[in-house]
Amino acid sequence: MQESVVKDLALAEAGEKRIEWARRHMPVLDRIKEEFEREKPLKGARIVACLHVTVETANLITTLVAGGAEVAVTGSNPLSTQDEVAAALAARGLFVYAFRGENETEYYDCIKKALELKPNVSLDDGADTIAIIHKEHPELAAQMLGGCEETTTGVVRLRAMAEDKALLYPVIAVNDAETKMMFDNRYGTGQSTLHGIMQATNFLFAGKTVVVCGYGWCGRGFAMRAKGLGANVIVIEIEPRKALEA
Numbered sequence: 001m002q003e004s005v006v007k008d009l010a011l012a013e014a015g016e017k018r019i020e021w022a023r024r025h026m027p028v029l030d031r032i033k034e035e036f037e038r039e040k041p042l043k044g045a046r047i048v049a050c051l052h053v054t055v056e057t058a059n060l061i062t063t064l065v066a067g068g069a070e071v072a073v074t075g076s077n078p079l080s081t082q083d084e085v086a087a088a089l090a091a092r093g094l095f096v097y098a099f100r101g102e103n104e105t106e107y108y109d110c111i112k113k114a115l116e117l118k119p120n121v122s123l124d125d126g127a128d129t130i131a132i133i134h135k136e137h138p139e140l141a142a143q144m145l146g147g148c149e150e151t152t153t154g155v156v157r158l159r160a161m162a163e164d165k166a167l168l169y170p171v172i173a174v175n176d177a178e179t180k181m182m183f184d185n186r187y188g189t190g191q192s193t194l195h196g197i198m199q200a201t202n203f204l205f206a207g208k209t210v211v212v213c214g215y216g217w218c219g220r221g222f223a224m225r226a227k228g229l230g231a232n233v234i235v236i237e238i239e240p241r242k243a244l245e246a
Ligand SMILES: NC(=O)c1ccc[n+]([C@@H]2O[C@H](COP(=O)([O-])OP(=O)(O)OC[C@H]3O[C@@H](n4cnc5c(N)ncnc54)[C@H](O)[C@@H]3O)[C@@H](O)[C@H]2O)c1
Pocket: 151, 152, 153, 154, 184, 185, 188, 189, 213, 214, 215, 216, 217, 218, 219, 236, 237, 238, 239, 242
């Protein structure tokens, strides 16, 4: 494996503090970690995690390592990577290839470096690792026990591959879990999208006109929050029942 590629290892201490703060709000994962420490159910698992490199993911990775897995971490979106979190994980000795603002070439290079772990499990948020394994490393596909896919777009891509009989190993569609859609898609994305826009623009939402394209789980959550802040919300939706609901 190549050395980790992160922005600045000196950020590790700040990253650990933020990871610890998040851990205190993730009691279920903490309980699973205790069980994993005793039972080591993931011994022998070599996991490539191509996920948003955030404090929550860091706690997930900690849990996987506690279970005995070897893990290589790469970012699933160059704009969501928290550099201090990447630094903290790298400083613990994990293989981490992620920094905020990667260009397209750097983004795919990071995934390819993570694949040097010769994984037998993939965790994806957007199906990019699975896509690269299928296109460029079919030899890895043969040894894959399975994978997980987090998001709607990734699941759509994978269902198309499965229908074409082109999906070479089984993947759990995490996004199909009702609790995932109800909480992450609706409330999580509803909140974080608004937060992102506010931080980037400093807009006051009251009195603004907001157009939401698609009234699915994320669209509903975002529309609800934008309305709550006093925006005039317009929804565009092609599915008649959802349009009616909007
Ligand atoms: N944390 C995150 O960043 C995060 C989390 C969850 C989902 N997502 C992403 O958000 C997107 C939406 O996810 P979701 O779970 O709400 O999906 P969804 O399937 O529940 O909703 C999508 C909606 O868009 C509508 N739609 C499709 N094409 C349209 C068009 N041309 N015009 C208008 N409406 C159209 C569909 O009818 C559907 O109601 C996906 O790309 C998903 O991957 C991001």
